Amino acid sequence: MTSSNDNFAGRLCAVWAVVGFSWILLDAIIRLGILAWRGLSSGLEPMQWLALVLFVAFMAxxxxxxxxxTMFSPRTAARAFYLFNHPSLWSGLLAPLFCMGFFRATRRPFLVAWVGTAMIVALIISLRxxxxxxxxxVDAGVVVGLTWGLMSFLACVISTFKSGQYPVAPEVPDAAEAEAVKV
Structure with a gap:
């Protein structure tokens, strides 16, 4: 593969990573936002208003x-940047999942991805x-947290690609020779 093809493949992988991960968050924000709005539009008691304000602040x-x-967005952006610089077939096809750390990740992001997903599924089931x-x-608090997450992820992506430097290590097992991390 020529360097111009690598550059095209890297761009394609990085765009798919950013768009795919952003879509995952945006879809959850929209779905939960609708549910929260429906539930809250029937009115709240003073204690429920207090709970709403406190829980939204806590989740923010x-x-x-x-x-x-402080943690997930910089690493996810770093992994998108790694994919831009080191495109590969499977990581590119599954770029959003790669960036989230579901595979080709060191121990910590790998466990965060899988255990975090299991905890989210358990929370969704129990909230029913x-x-x-x-x-x-609860849904309103999660919407605020996810919205903050989406905005911070996009800000990290813009900053990372503008600077050309990893904000944190991409935590890819075979990335020992990857570019130096500039904090």
């Missing part, structure tokens, strides 16, 4: 800032038994 900080902005409006309060 814990999921949005701590989970996404929570009555309204409490379920919608």
């Amino acid at each position: 900080y814990s999921e949005g800032y701590r989970g996404f902005q 038994f929570v009555p309204q409006p409490w379920r919608s309060i």
Whole structure:
């Protein structure tokens, strides 16, 4: 493969990674946003309003800032940048999953991807038994966290590709010879 073909393949893989992962988050934001709106539109008691405000603030900080902005988004953007620089067939075809760490990842991001997904599925199943409006309060908090996550991911992608440097290590097992990480 020539370098111009590698560049095209890398661009294609990176675009698919960013668009695919963004779509996963956006789809969840829209679906949960609709559910939250429906549940909250019937009105809340003062204690429920307090719970909504506190839970949304908690999720903005814990999921949005701590989970996404400081950890997951920089690594996911770094893995998209790695894919741009080192395109491969399977990682390219499954680029959103590659960037999330579901495969070809070191131990920590691999476990975060799989255990995190299992916990999310368990939470979704258990929330089916929570009555309204409490379920919608949780959904609203998750929407805020995911929205923060999507925005922080896109900001990390823009920053990473503009600078041409990894924000954090891409944590790919065979990336020992990858470009130096500039923090």
